[in-house]
Amino acid sequence: MRRKILRFDIDTYREITDALVRNKRRSLLTGFGIFWGLFMLLFLIGGGKGVKSLLMRNFEGFASNSIVIAANETTKPYKGFKEGRSWNLQYTDIERLKVLVPELEVVTPELPEWGLSATRDEYNVSCHAKGVRADYVKVETPSMKFGRFLNEVDVQQKRKVCVIGERIWQSLFPDGDDPCGQFIRVGSVYYQVIGVDVSTSNINIGGSSAESVTLPITVMRDLLNSGESVGMICAIGREGVNMSDLEGKIRQVIARQHYIDPKDEEAIMVLNMEVMFRIMDNLFRGVNFLIWMVGIGTLLAGAIGVSNIMLVVVRERTVEIGIRRAIGATPRDILSQIVLEGVALTIVAGSSGIVFSVLLLQLLEVIAQHKTIFQIDFGTAMAALLLLGLLGLLAGIAPARRAMNIKPVDAMRDE
Amino acid sequence: MLIELHNIHKTYDNGQPLHVLKGIDLGIEQGEFVSIMGASGSGKSTLLNILGILDNYDEGEYWLDGKLIKNLSEKEAAHYRNQMIGFVFQSFNLINFKTAVENVELPLYYQGFGRKKRNELAMRYLEHFGLAEWATHYPNELSGGQKQRVAIARALITNPRILLADEPTGALDSKTSVEVMNLLTDLNRTEKVTIIVVTHESGVANCTDKIIHIKDGIIGETTMNEQHKASVFGTSTIMK
Ligand SMILES: Nc1ncnc2c1ncn2[C@@H]1O[C@H](COP(=O)(O)OP(=O)(O)OP(=O)(O)O)[C@@H](O)[C@H]1O
Ligand SMILES: [Mg+2]
Numbered sequence: 279m280r281r282k283i284l285r286f287d288i289d290t291y292r293e294i295t296d297a298l299v300r301n302k303r304r305s306l307l308t309g310f311g312i313f314w315g316l317f318m319l320l321f322l323i324g325g326g327k328g329v330k331s332l333l334m335r336n337f338e339g340f341a342s343n344s345i346v347i348a349a350n351e352t353t354k355p356y357k358g359f360k361e362g363r364s365w366n367l368q369y370t371d372i373e374r375l376k377v378l379v380p381e382l383e384v385v386t387p388e389l390p391e392w393g394l395s396a397t398r399d400e401y402n403v404s405c406h407a408k409g410v411r412a413d414y415v416k417v418e419t420p421s422m423k424f425g426r427f428l429n430e431v432d433v434q435q436k437r438k439v440c441v442i443g444e445r446i447w448q449s450l451f452p453d454g455d456d457p458c459g460q461f462i463r464v465g466s467v468y469y470q471v472i473g474v475d476v477s478t479s480n481i482n483i484g485g486s487s488a489e490s491v492t493l494p495i496t497v498m499r500d501l502l503n504s505g506e507s508v509g510m511i512c513a514i515g516r517e518g519v520n521m522s523d524l525e526g527k528i529r530q531v532i533a534r535q536h537y538i539d540p541k542d543e544e545a546i547m548v549l550n551m552e553v554m555f556r557i558m559d560n561l562f563r564g565v566n567f568l569i570w571m572v573g574i575g576t577l578l579a580g581a582i583g584v585s586n587i588m589l590v591v592v593r594e595r596t597v598e599i600g601i602r603r604a605i606g607a608t609p610r611d612i613l614s615q616i617v618l619e620g621v622a623l624t625i626v627a628g629s630s631g632i633v634f635s636v637l638l639l640q641l642l643e644v645i646a647q648h649k650t651i652f653q654i655d656f657g658t659a660m661a662a663l664l665l666l667g668l669l670g671l672l673a674g675i676a677p678a679r680r681a682m683n684i685k686p687v688d689a690m691r692d693e
Numbered sequence: 694m695l696i697e698l699h700n701i702h703k704t705y706d707n708g709q710p711l712h713v714l715k716g717i718d719l720g721i722e723q724g725e726f727v728s729i730m731g732a733s734g735s736g737k738s739t740l741l742n743i744l745g746i747l748d749n750y751d752e753g754e755y756w757l758d759g760k761l762i763k764n765l766s767e768k769e770a771a772h773y774r775n776q777m778i779g780f781v782f783q784s785f786n787l788i789n790f791k792t793a794v795e796n797v798e799l800p801l802y803y804q805g806f807g808r809k810k811r812n813e814l815a816m817r818y819l820e821h822f823g824l825a826e827w828a829t830h831y832p833n834e835l836s837g838g839q840k841q842r843v844a845i846a847r848a849l850i851t852n853p854r855i856l857l858a859d860e861p862t863g864a865l866d867s868k869t870s871v872e873v874m875n876l877l878t879d880l881n882r883t884e885k886v887t888i889i890v891v892t893h894e895s896g897v898a899n900c901t902d903k904i905i906h907i908k909d910g911i912i913g914e915t916t917m918n919e920q921h922k923a924s925v926f927g928t929s930t931i932m933k
Contacts, residue, residue, distance in 0.1 A: 289808050300790035601786050604747055605847065606775025606803040608768050686747040686774070689786055690738070690859075 294618050304594070308587050309627035312666065315580025316631030319573035319662050320654055324639040326569040328652035330562050335478040335650070337555065343521050344417050346549040347511045347528065349536075356539035365536050365545075366507035375513065378531045381524055383516045384416045387508035389498040396446055396491060397463045403449035407440075407464060407491045409498025417512040418477070418487070423447075425458040425473030432472075433494040440469040444476040445488040464491050467501065521552045574665075581669035588620070588677035592684075599681055600689030609682040616681045617674060624670045632659050695758055695854065695887055696721040696744065702752035703739055713739050714750070715910035721889065723854070726881040728890045728898040731907035737891045738859055740907065744889065745778050745857045746770050758854070775803055779848030783860035785840040787832040787847075793839075794819060794828040797847045804851065818846040822876065838869035845876065849886070856880070858890045862897055874900040 298305045352363045367387075375385045389409035396405045412430045420427050420441070432439055442450075442457070451457045457471045469491070477487050499505075513528070515521045529546050532538070538545045592599070599612055636659070639652040646652070696719070703714040713736040721727055731737050742748040743755065746762060755762045757777065765773070774780075787796045797818055798811035806814075819828050822842045832840055841861060848856055858877070862870035878900055880886045890901060898904045899921055906913040 289802065292808065293802065296795075297790070597786065598788050601788060602799070602803075603771065604745070604774060604780050604786075605800040606771050606851070608771040608803075610768075611771075611803060686745075687742055689747070690742070690782065 290614075290618065294615065294622055297615070297619055298622060304587070304591050305623060308584055308591065309623050311580045311584040311587065312624055312627040312670065313631040313634075315577040315669075316628050316662055316666050317635045318576040318580075319665075320632060320635035320659060321638060322569045322573045322576075323658060323662075324635065324642075324652045324654045326562075326565055327654070328639070328642060328646065328650055330565070331651045332646065333558065337551075337558070341417055341419075341514050342551055342555045343515045343519065344551045345513050345521055345525065345528070346551075347513070347532065348509065348547040348549075350545050350547050352538055352542055352545040354539040354542040354545075356542070357537050359537055365538070367509070367511055367532070368506045369508060370506070371532060371535065372508075372511060374535060375511070375528065375531055379513075379524060379527055381516055381519045382513045384413055384512075384514040386411050386413050386417060386512050387495060388414065388510040388512060389495055389502060389504060390509045391498070391502060394464055394491070396442070396450060398450040398460070401450045401452070403446055403489075405443075405446055405464065405489050405491050407493055407498065409493045409495035409502075411495050414492075414512070416514055420473075420475040420487075421477045423474045423476045424456045425471070427473055427475070428492065428494055433496050436496045436500065437494060438467065438469045438497060439472045439494065440464070441473040441475050441492040442471055443486070443488040443490045444474065444478075445486075446491060447474045447476075462491075464493075465501070469493065521550055525550060577662075577666060577669060581666075581673040584670065585673035585676060588616075588674065589680065592616070592677045592681045595681075596684055596688050599684045600686055603684065603686040604689045612684070613678055613682050616678050620670060620674045624667060628663050628666055632663065694720050694756070695723040695725075697756040698744075698753065699755075700753040701740075701743065701750050701755060703736070703743065703748075703750045713910055714743075716753070717907075717910075717912055719905070719912060721887065724881070724885045724887055726878065726888045726902045727905060728892055728901040728903070729905045729907055730893060730895075730898050731913075733893065735907050736910050737893075737907055741857050741859050741889065741891050744855075745780050746773055747780070771803075775800060775851060777854050779845075779851065779853040779856045781841070781844050781848050781856065781858040781861045783863040785832070785837075785844045785864070787840060787843060789832050792829050792831055793824060793835065793843045796832070796843055797850055800847060800851045814850060815846070818850055819843070822846055836869075837865050838872060841865060841869075841873055842876065845873070849880070853886070855887045855889070858888065860892055861890060862892065862894065867896075870894075870897065 347367065349365050349367050352359070352361050352365070355361045369387065372385045372387055375382060387410070390406065391408070392406045394405050394407055396403050410428065411433055412428050415427055423444070424447075425441070427441055428439070431437070440462070442462070447457055448454075450462055451460075457474060460471050461468045462471060463469075475487060475492070493501075515524060525548055529543075529548065530540060532546055533540045533542070602612060602615075603609075636653065639654065643650060643652045698717050698719040701714055701717040702712070705711045705713060717740060729737050729740065739748070743750050746757075746765070757773070762773070787793075788799070791799070794812065794815045797815035798806075801811040801814065816825065816828060819825050822845070824839060824842055824846070827835060827839055827843075832843070835843065841864075845856075845861075856877070861877070862873055865873060874897060877888055877890065881888050888901075890897065892898055899918065902917070902919055904916040904918050906915070
């Protein structure tokens with residue numbers, strides 16, 4: 279008839295829930311430590327994830343193996359040219375790079391123009407424009423909300439069409455209508471809108487894509503009267519190519535053509551996305567490490583707190599436990615009571631910690647708008663709960679041992 | 694003999710050793726109703742705790758129903774406490790977050806009885822002691838006499854051979870004390886439960902059939918009291 283250790287039936291369940299529910303103060307006190315530790319850990323992890331995805335929005339759509347090349351004043355004299363000379367990248371550089379650096383898959387020009395304003399009826403917004411070819415999509419993948427991106431025909435036929443960024447669309451079309459087919463004025467020229475690009479990338483030089491008007495490069499060229507010059511050249515390496523290895527070769531090709539000292543690093547501006555991505559990656563790895571450190575610290579502090587509270591609780595319950603022993607409970611009965619009480623508390627308080635942090639993270643996600651991911655996944659929550667269970671078990675050792683050492687005579691101690 | 698003590702010694706050692714029991718020899722038969730008297734600090738409670746296997750002793754032999762109670766495992770000790778012995782304390786020692794009926798059924802929980810069976814039996818005992826309507830009350834809602842009757846019900850629910858009571862009337866007024874002692878007497882007469890009561894009230898001792906005096910850690914005189922004339926205040930009164 280003796281009950282086995284940790285046998286779990288309706289009677290044990292009632293015994294345990296009664297002990298917890300009828301001693302609300304100490305149950306709440308202990309439970310709160312567990313709740314808080316788990317909540318903090320998950321909230322920190324989610325928060326870190328959110329910040330990461332917020333920052334990552336700046337890189338969205340950008341090919342990670344791309345580089346951007348731009349011209350700058352020379353800083354070294356070379357072959358009879360003085361330092362401080364201005365020079366320009368040219369369309370011929372594109373062909374040259376394609377031939378001489380076969381590891382490049384795409385080489386495409388960009389003609390930027392800053393400080394413009396776009397107008398439609400009474401609406402007006404400041405913007406910048408960039409002229410690109412159709413293959414620019416490989417450098418920066420647009421995410422079209424309406425319409426389409428520029429195509430080869432637009433470029434060839436010099437169509438006066440444009441793709442607008444999200445903010446421009448919101449400013450010029452405040453009703454949120456599909457703007458395709460409508461005309462907007464940029465500078466003194468009217469363009470027909472053919473698409474809205476809502477990608478959030480902030481990478482391209484001179485401002486975010488939300489504020490840019492993208493035109494066929496041929497149209498832009500006539501407008502700026504820029505002749506053979508291009509503002510920037512974007513290049514993407516073939517699959518598996520390390521762009522950092524190619525950077526030197528690219529510099530060499532351009533330097534030779536424009537009579538620039540090969541050692542003049544500043545004359546040729548090269549923005550290597552791969553390096554940027556790597557820096558970001560390292561940054562996030564560091565941030566993540568920190569979050570886990572702090573989170574586990576919180577959880578550990580929680581566990582120690584719980585252990586302390588449980589020690590006090592066991593002392594408080596000395597007479598009760600003594601009575602139980604005096605009427606026939608074995609030390610194992612007492613142990614299983616304490617352990618099961620702890621398990622029940624952990625499950626309830628732990629899951630409220632998870633639920634609460636998930637709710638709060640969801641709220642943050644709603645506030646931070648689309649594409650920002652704060653929410654933790656199921657696996658993370660379970661891992662945290664497992665960690666908590668392990669810590670809880672460790673935290674319970676000392677109190678449980680003390681409880682087991684309570685003698686029946688302790689029931690006689692003055693209350 | 695149900696209970697046999699031979700030369701029991703007990704020393705407390707809290708920094709300074711205190712020799713409390715200095716060779717107790719005692720025999721108690723099945724069905725006896727005995728009281729233990731003595732001055733405060735003479736070791737009455739210590740002796741009763743040893744009899745109830747709540748505490749161990751240093752020297753000598755304690756035979757309970759033919760079994761030597763020495764170096765028992767915790768499990769065995771718990772088993773004997775649960776099956777053989779009922780304990781009643783001066784301060785009642787009910788668990789205050791459990792109702793009267795839950796307190797009474799607790800020993801059965803540790804015997805593995807189901808909830809329904811426990812509840813049934815506990816209710817029967819409470820009814821027997823006139824406490825049925827108090828069954829779902831918590832201890833702090835009960836009077837001293839009611840609490841002690843609940844405690845006695847709890848001690849009896851496992852149907853033990855021996856009931857040990859340490860100053861069961863110590864916290865009660867004289868009227869309630871008489872009620873509790875009548876209840877114990879009745880138990881002894883009808884159920885043949887062996888009862889040992891520790892007290893320093895002669896009125897309480899007078900209710901029992903045999904009075905054992907303990908002095909300086911050894912058994913002094915033993916008074917047979919079948920006539921219940923030991924108290925100068927007469928029978929069936931307890932002066933406070
Ligand atoms: N756990 C203990 N540790 C140390 N000393 C103790 C302990 N329990 C009792 N004593 C001491 O042992 C002596 C006998 O105690 P005991 O409780 O047996 O006396 P008692 O006869 O029951 O007295 P009272 O009538 O006051 O209840 C006392 O001097 C007491 O201080
Ligand atoms: Mg005493």
